[in-house]
Amino acid sequence: MPSVPRIVTVDPTYSITRIVRGAMTLLNRQYILIEVPSSDDALGEVSNSSIDLVVTAQDVPGIMDGVELATRISHESLGTPVIVLAESGNSPVDEATLTDAPFQYFMRPVAEPFLRGLRIALDGETAVEAEGQTVSAGPDLGPVPPVDIDPLRDVVIPLVRDVGAMAVILADRTGRVLIEHGATGYIDRETLAVILGPSFARATEVSELIGGKAWTMHYYDGERLDVFGLSLGLHYFICLIFDGSNRGAFGAVTMFGRRAADQMIDMLGEAAYAVKAEAPPAAKPKKKTRKTQETAAVTQAEVEEPAADIGALFDTAPDSPTLEPVTDFDPDALFGQAVDESMADNLFDPDALSDLAATLAAEEGERVGYDEAIDMGILDD
DSSP: OOOOOEEEEEOTTOHHHHHHHHHHHHTTOOOEEEEESSHHHHHHHHHHSOOSEEEEESSOSSSSOHHHHHHHHHHHSTTOOEEEEEOTTSOOOOHHHHHTOSSEEEESSOOHHHHHHHHHHHHOHHHHHHTTOOOOOOOOOOSOOOOOHHHHHHHHHHHHHHHTOSEEEEEETTSOEEEEEESGGGSOHHHHHHHHHHHHHTHHHHHHHHSSOOOOEEEEEOSSEEEEEEESSSSEEEEEEEESOOGGGHHHIIIIIHHHHHHHHHHHGGGGSOOOOOOOOOOOOOOOOHHHHHHHHHHHHHHHSOGGGGGGGSSSOOOOOOOOOOSSOOHHHHHOSOOOTHHHHGGGOHHHHHHHHHTOBOGGGOBOOHHHHHHTTSSOO
C-alpha cells in the first residue's frame, strides 16, 4: 500500500493551502499537509523530517523568496520536488532562471496544468505518461479583475433568505472566498471554491459554441448537502448551500438566484467577462518600391548638392527648342513706315482732354469736368 504523501505549503496567507487541498480532492488522493508561513520554516521542515513535496508562493517572508527556496531545497534535499506558484503582481523571474530550473513554476490562477504538475511531483513523469491521459489546459483569462465587494454583499446576503438556503459563499475562479454568510462551517468552503472555480472560468469556451456570453448554473445533489453554483461572468461565482436533498429549491434558485446573479453581473460591469487582451501584432515595415527609393535618393541629393547642380540628378536634360537664324531680316520694312506726328501734339491738348473727360460717365451718372479733374489731382495744372 503506497504511503500517504507529506506536503509542505509555504504561504503566510494560506491561500496555497486551499489550492493544494482542492487539487488533492480532485485527484482523490490522501495526504498529510504541513502549513508554514515562511521560507525559514520550510527549510526547517525539509531538514528535520521526510517531505514528499513542497508547494510555495513566490513572495514569502524569510531569508529568501519562493524561487530561491525551491533552488536551495533542490540542492540540499535531492529528490524533494518543489512547485512555485506565482501571482501576476509578483516580480518577474528571469527566463534563464526558469529554463533549466530544478522545480516547477506556475502562474496563478492555476487549473489543469497544476494538477498534472502535482501528479508528476508525487508520482513521477513516467507514471503520469503511462496512464496515457492528456489534460486540456484551460483558457488563459489573465489576472482576476478587482471588484468592490461591499455592493455585492448587499445582494448576496438577502439571497439566502429568498431561496431558503442555509449558507452562501462568493468566490473567484482562483478559489479565493471573498464573501461567506450563514452556516458555512458545515462544508469545506475553500476546497469547494478551488474545485468549482476553473469550471466556471471555462464558460468562455462554451460561449464560442452557443454565441453570446454564456451563463451557467451547477447543481450538486448530495446525501448530506446540496449545492447550487451560479456564475457571475467568468471570474466570480456564488454557491448556495442547502441542508439535505433540496431539489424543490430549483424554482427559487432559478428565479431569485438568476435575478441576483444578473444584478451582480451588472455591478461587475466589464470586469464580469473581461479577458486579457492579446498584444496587437507588430506592424510589418513597408517594402520600399523602386519609385520610393528613387524619391529618397533625390531628396538626399537635394540636401547635399547645390541647387545649381540639380540638373545633374537626372539621366537626361530637358529638351530645349532649336531656333533657326533669320536670313532675310529687313529693319527698314519694320521701322520705315511714316508716322503722323501731329497726332502726338493733340494727345495732351487741354481742350481735347476736356472733351474726353466730358464723355466719361462717373458713378451714379455724374460727370467730371476738366477743372474738377485738376482739383482731384487726376490732371496736372
